[in-house]
Amino acid sequence: MTFHDQSPARDLNQPVSTYVLRDIGGFRVLVHREVLMHPAEAKEALRELNAQVRQIIRAVPPQPLQALRRVRIWLEWENNPRGAAEYHPSAEWLREHGYNPEKAGSVEINNARNFVRWSRGEQPWMLLHELAHAYHHQVLGYENRMVLIAYRHAMRRGLYDQVEYVRGGKQKAYASTNVQEYFAELSEAYFGKNDFYPFTREELAKHDPVGYRMMERAWNG
Template structure:
């Protein structure tokens, strides 16, 4: 039977419409969708575990044990008012999202939509690869703090926070971060030089925890860049209620 005869029936028309939809749906509509898994409370943080990770119980349990340890460290290190504010930041733990091999703070719902990422992660932190989360923690022991520092910078201080911008510009001009020791050996340009957001997060690691680039810890930061150390101290003791939080998605 010829195709034109099939088209005379309503069911055949629906069938053809279905095939056309398959053939002509743009690839861009293939979105990164989070398979829903459990939503947990870990030390007061809301933690979303995607289904693929939840279906790998041994790996999931290792990841959650390490996350619990890292959040305990944050509670021990940071001022209590800052910790309470940061507990409003949701965490997303995923098995293997190729676009997020490490940790990433998502400030913008608009960016997530434009890049076909789950918009519900706006204002939250995604750790996209469970195995990397476990292995990278060895050389980046303060990586959870690092991402929470991005959230603090965006939601509490604001990216236009002048003391951070001034300290970053001074650091770039001084050359003091251009060739520094790296935890895995040798010297590199400090990751802090990438932009003011990374500068704030990296120095927060050094001031409160342990960074993977020199200055590694607070005592070294105080000698290497005392003005930036003071900026970090003041930024984290700023009352979380002194500025209206930024709305994710701008």
């Protein structure tokens, strides 16, 4: 989840040479040197990233996990003051908005401090959410009929119009934004815990059985 509100003065098109490559659980993580200039925050961001990678490795079946490991992760200091993480499907979009087009097909943690804060608050499976976008795009395809059918069924029935939020109260679920967010949000519930109801796999099976069956097929073949 992210909001594009970066400062126009900030150079977002940084060459790969300004990053340090780390291997975290078989995932390639490119850490911008600006992050490393803040040792305490860098330590916490890498610790949180490592924890989320470990829970993904435990939860995701071997074949889709192999696909997820092909997705590079870029760790930035503060490319977006109001963001935390995002998936970049389009090199053209990246060029138009001043980013390095080499980030296409990758996950960008665009604000190291927000990533830690939000992950340790309401979104403990944030990295999986963004990697699920990559899986949807690169493995299943955005026009995947099974995913579209489940999404349209859920929207017609209003399953995500007013649901519980982890902090309390009810609101429109982020899953209702579009088919991409539907897939990513359901993936969080299926493998871990989401911040909107259904929070867990068991609740997903009860609340949105069509979506649950889609998850079963999408992630298990």
